[in-house]
Amino acid sequence: xxxxWSEPERNYRARLRAFLAENLPEDWWSEYARRGPSAPxxxxxxRGFNAKMVETGLLTRHWPRQYGGEDAPPWEHLILxxxxxxxxxxxxxxxxxxNFIGPAIMAYGTPEQKAYHLGRIAAGDVYWxxxxxxxxxxxxxxxxxxxxxxADGGYLINGSKIWTSYAHSADYCMLLARTEGATRDxxxxxxxxxxxxxxxxxPIPGMAGEQDFHEIFLDDVWAPSExxxxxxxxxxxxxxxxxxxxxxxxARHEAAARAVAHAVTYLKAxxxxxxxxxxxxxxxxxxATEAARLLVYDVFDRRAxxxxxxxxxxxARVAMMxxxxxxxxxxxxxxxxxVCLDGDPKLFTQVMKALASGVAAGxxxxxxxxxxxxxxxxxxxx
Amino acid sequence: xxxxxxxxxxxxxxxxxPMLAKAAAPPKEGLVYDYDQDLDDDLVASGFHDLARTEGYGLAxxALIVExxxxxxxxxxxxxxxxxxxxxxxxxxxxIALVADARRPARFLSVARSAIVLDDGGAVAxxxxxxxxxxxxxxxxxxMGRFTSPVTPTEGVRLSRPMVRKLMxxxxxxxxxxxxxxxxxxxxxxxxxxxxRRQFNRAIGSYQALQHRLAERTVAAKATRLLAxxxxxxxxxxxAALAATYAQGAIPAVIHDCQQxxxxxxxxxxHPLHYWTFRLAALQGELGGVSAQAQAAAELLWGxxxxx
Ligand SMILES: Cc1cc2nc3c(=O)[nH]c(=O)nc-3n(C[C@H](O)[C@H](O)[C@H](O)COP(=O)(O)OP(=O)(O)OC[C@H]3O[C@@H](n4cnc5c(N)ncnc54)[C@H](O)[C@@H]3O)c2cc1C
Numbered sequence: 013x014x015x016x017w018s019e020p021e022r023n024y025r026a027r028l029r030a031f032l033a034e035n036l037p038e039d040w041w042s043e044y045a046r047r048g049p050s051a052p053x054x055x056x057x058x059r060g061f062n063a064k065m066v067e068t069g070l071l072t073r074h075w076p077r078q079y080g081g082e083d084a085p086p087w088e089h090l091i092l093x094x095x096x097x098x099x100x101x102x103x104x105x106x107x108x109x110x111n112f113i114g115p116a117i118m119a120y121g122t123p124e125q126k127a128y129h130l131g132r133i134a135a136g137d138v139y140w141x142x143x144x145x146x147x148x149x150x151x152x153x154x155x156x157x158x159x160x161x162x163a164d165g166g167y168l169i170n171g172s173k174i175w176t177s178y179a180h181s182a183d184y185c186m187l188l189a190r191t192e193g194a195t196r197d198x199x200x201x202x203x204x205x206x207x208x209x210x211x212x213x214x215p216i217p218g219m220a221g222e223q224d225f226h227e228i229f230l231d232d233v234w235a236p237s238e239x240x241x242x243x244x245x246x247x248x249x250x251x252x253x254x255x256x257x258x259x260x261x262x263a264r265h266e267a268a269a270r271a272v273a274h275a276v277t278y279l280k281a282x283x284x285x286x287x288x289x290x291x292x293x294x295x296x297x298x299x300a301t302e303a304a305r306l307l308v309y310d311v312f313d314r315r316a317x318x319x320x321x322x323x324x325x326x327x328a329r330v331a332m333m334x335x336x337x338x339x340x341x342x343x344x345x346x347x348x349x350x351v352c353l354d355g356d357p358k359l360f361t362q363v364m365k366a367l368a369s370g371v372a373a374g375x376x377x378x379x380x381x382x383x384x385x386x387x388x389x390x391x392x393x394x
Numbered sequence: 395x396x397x398x399x400x401x402x403x404x405x406x407x408x409x410x411x412p413m414l415a416k417a418a419a420p421p422k423e424g425l426v427y428d429y430d431q432d433l434d435d436d437l438v439a440s441g442f443h444d445l446a447r448t449e450g451y452g453l454a455x456x457a458l459i460v461e462x463x464x465x466x467x468x469x470x471x472x473x474x475x476x477x478x479x480x481x482x483x484x485x486x487x488x489x490i491a492l493v494a495d496a497r498r499p500a501r502f503l504s505v506a507r508s509a510i511v512l513d514d515g516g517a518v519a520x521x522x523x524x525x526x527x528x529x530x531x532x533x534x535x536x537x538m539g540r541f542t543s544p545v546t547p548t549e550g551v552r553l554s555r556p557m558v559r560k561l562m563x564x565x566x567x568x569x570x571x572x573x574x575x576x577x578x579x580x581x582x583x584x585x586x587x588x589x590x591r592r593q594f595n596r597a598i599g600s601y602q603a604l605q606h607r608l609a610e611r612t613v614a615a616k617a618t619r620l621l622a623x624x625x626x627x628x629x630x631x632x633x634a635a636l637a638a639t640y641a642q643g644a645i646p647a648v649i650h651d652c653q654q655x656x657x658x659x660x661x662x663x664x665h666p667l668h669y670w671t672f673r674l675a676a677l678q679g680e681l682g683g684v685s686a687q688a689q690a691a692a693e694l695l696w697g698x699x700x701x702x
Contacts, residue, residue, distance in 0.1 A: 013400060296684070393602070
């Protein structure tokens, strides 16, 4: 049992902070971070930013050496996520590709797919989106209806996707489509070129970030067989692995903790931190973020020891959601003026991030179902 | 970073587990909760009380044991003896009662042979004389006691200011560990109960309304344990105050849900749930309760003045 960082880990964090200090513009919070990582302005900025991360070897350090990484341990990957997410994710959607899309290709891709995609992802100049959810398939993802039927040495894909973040600028989509039947066994993953004929992207105005949500319409989109990841029908297994890590892929605990600390600084500056009730609520919010932090660390601990993931991931995810809400509620209660558009961009960003925290990457009630089933072993209703 | 016990720590936990298994449901008369002398003797005999002061071990190792013991059905005093006394380097006869207000009942005071008592001037540590304390019946599922006469400021050894600060920190650590153990005990018991109790031709544990609440309480119980263990590992008073804040904040919902899901059984003395829930209820108000811990944490984290 050890709750401290090793010297290399501390150095790595310091290196990341120095990198950020050097490479973020002065108006980063007010002009970029506040808009969310999917805002066109941030996505444009991220191209240059990611190139610099590549130059300094920071983008895919956690990847295996054979794919251009440095085999950095999972703890360093967590530190990277903490430092990036808590300042508004300047990598934009590149974090999805380096966190789980790239690794899914490493695990399931053909030599050609690896050769083609991994280098591009590691170079930071290709954008990916994640096409899972559909209008009638949210939490019940396995009920998705988009179809891929064999045609001309490939597949014809028809259907639609919704809530797809980053779709407006994405080059590729990790897409789920049904190659047969109506169950999870008929789901297949495609690495779809977003410039394919028949792909239409429509933005949906949302609150979680500028231009975050999109609908993707797929009308007779032809994809070559080489775009299929893994076997037909293996999609569910691939996605389960991908999503498992992703539930704690964004270090929300760190962002929430920093938001509480910043709110305290803000309230002190306004002379409003002396009331005992304000102090009490601030610490309660911070305690929620620290609870989430340790539960997330518990998940990474297993990963670092090469143990298979458990329902602990869902436990950590629920705690993360609670920490996001606790920080946001503290801000709403004691610094409401700070969340006006001309208010404090750090506090504004936190309350907006917290909005979607219980829905994105798997709704929290689904996480509670998983905890009940896989951790408490409670019986099913049937 | 490593959130799991080391193999050596696990060996210690494995050595304590059989002692706890021996501790069956304690007989109880009226509202006096018995002290488990057998378990206490086992812990003394195996040297666990001195663990934190044993070469090669420290407070973090002792903390793991305190948390484990606090989940048992039967109750012994462990936190003050295994954490507070070694942390302050005090030699006090076991059991030790921690008394926040000498005019009010305190946990373990009826069976304690020594006490650390907070007062206006800070804190005093004293050995107790026969007749100096008496049993204070109540619902708190600890042997509760009170002083039979006022504690005079000249009794015992007065702790220095830095020692008082340390005392508060380890006291908070201990209460968080004890709460983590009791939450675990109450939840484990309740989860098993809802798997077997059937209504409407289904195990009640199959209802999502119950599942979600038990899952949420599990999140809180696991977090309480990790926060407390982190505080033990770091020795940081801010960590201890945060852990205690979180623990005391989480207690009411754990009590409520466990009480609720055990139905009327949970409102009887024959059903053991109350051993954990009434202990949690006692811990909920220890040292002034959640807002007192939170304000102490706020001072430690963001304050100018030296914190209590
Ligand atoms: C900011 C944001 C970004 C997103 N980005 C993407 C993306 O890039 N790509 C992508 O594919 N998707 C994305 N999503 C979609 C996300 O994965 C889904 O919103 C999520 O899976 C929930 O689906 P839903 O919105 O259809 O809600 P529903 O599934 O309709 O759920 C609504 C409510 O019902 C509850 N519920 C549903 N089923 C059960 C059950 N069995 N038991 C108990 N409660 C239940 C849910 O917990 C929830 O509270 C994003 C969502 C958000 C908010």
